[in-house]
Amino acid sequence: MSKIELTNMIMIQNPETKEVVIQRRKKYWCGITFPGGHLENGESLYDSAVREVKEETGLTVKNLKPCGLVNWYNDETHDRYIVHFYKTTDYEGELIKETDEGEVFFTSLESINEMTLSPNFDKYLKVFLNDDISEIYCRWNEKMKENCDGEPNWYFQYR
Numbered sequence: 001m002s003k004i005e006l007t008n009m010i011m012i013q014n015p016e017t018k019e020v021v022i023q024r025r026k027k028y029w030c031g032i033t034f035p036g037g038h039l040e041n042g043e044s045l046y047d048s049a050v051r052e053v054k055e056e057t058g059l060t061v062k063n064l065k066p067c068g069l070v071n072w073y074n075d076e077t078h079d080r081y082i083v084h085f086y087k088t089t090d091y092e093g094e095l096i097k098e099t100d101e102g103e104v105f106f107t108s109l110e111s112i113n114e115m116t117l118s119p120n121f122d123k124y125l126k127v128f129l130n131d132d133i134s135e136i137y138c139r140w141n142e143k144m145k146e147n148c149d150g151e152p153n154w155y156f157q158y159r
Contacts, residue, residue, distance in 0.1 A: 002077060002078035002079050002080070003077075003079045003080070004079070004080045004081075004082065005038070005079075005080070005081045005082070006038070006039045006045065006048075006082050006084070007036060007037060007038050007039065007081070007082065007083045007084070008036045008037065008039070008045060008048055008049040008052060008083065008084045008085075008086060009033070009034050009035070009036035009083055009084075009085055009086075009124065010034055010035055010036055010049050010052070010053050010061065010064065010085075010086045010087065010088070011034050011067075011085070011086070011087040011088075011128045012034075012035070012053065012057070012059065012061060012087075012088055012089075012091055013087065013088070013089050014089070014106060015089040017106070018108070018109070019106040019107055019108055019109075020034070020106065020107065020108075020109060020112075021034070021035065021057055021059070021095065021104065021105070021106055022034060022104070022105065022106075022107055022112065022115075023035050023056060023057075023101060023102050023103070023104050024102045024103040024104075024105075024115075025101055025102045025118055026101070026102040026103075027100070027101055027102070029118045029119050030102075030118060031115075031116045031117045031118035031119070031121065032112060032115045032116060032117045032118060032121060033117070033118040033121050033124075034124075034128075035052060035053050035056040035057050035104070036049065036052050036053075036056075036083070037052035037055070037056070038052075045084050046064060046086075049061075049064055049084070049086050050062075050064070053091075054093075055099070056096075056099055056101055056104065057095055057096055057104050058093055058094055058095055058096035058104075059091045059092070059093045059094075059095060060091060060092050060093050061088050061090065061091045062088065062090045062091070063088055063090040064086040064087070064088045065086060065087055065088065066084065066085070066086055067085045067086060067087050067127065067128060067131075068085045068127035068128070068133060068134050068135055068136075069082060069083060069084050069085055069127075069134075069135050069136075070082070070083040070085075070120075070123075070124060070127070070135070070136045070138065071135055071136070071137045071138070072138050072140060073137065073138065073139050073140070074140060074141055074142075075139050075140070075141050076141040076142065076143070077141075083124075085124070085127055085128060087128060109129070112125070123136055123154060124136070126156070131159075132158050132159055133156050133157070133158055133159070134157050134158065134159045135156075135157040136154060136155070136156055136157070137154075137155040137157060138153065138154050138155070139153040140153070
């Protein structure tokens, strides 16, 4: 039986400085990324995004706007891993400097490309920053990872 795993990722931007909140993850897929995480049982996509931001940054976010998603499809097991993207400039609270997930801080969008990004975050950024892209669809399987003989197949869906 195939599984579906639902997650979220949120770009929080300061409306005045245009800087964004990023996380330097040290667990799982390490590197620079936006905060986010998994849905809990009985939780809506939106509520899970608000909760994850609070847990990982200390900020309370509002008025999240859906801005796309990544749809990972395992072509052997037929499992799916779906990451819903949101962005907002509406937040309050004090930024936590670090959690067990990693360091959290504001930075300019331009400086992100000079940092060590988490796997595939460069592709995710394209969706956050381009209103014409609605989805990334990615076919992959475990053999690709084990044998290091191939990259996942990426397809960008345009509105």
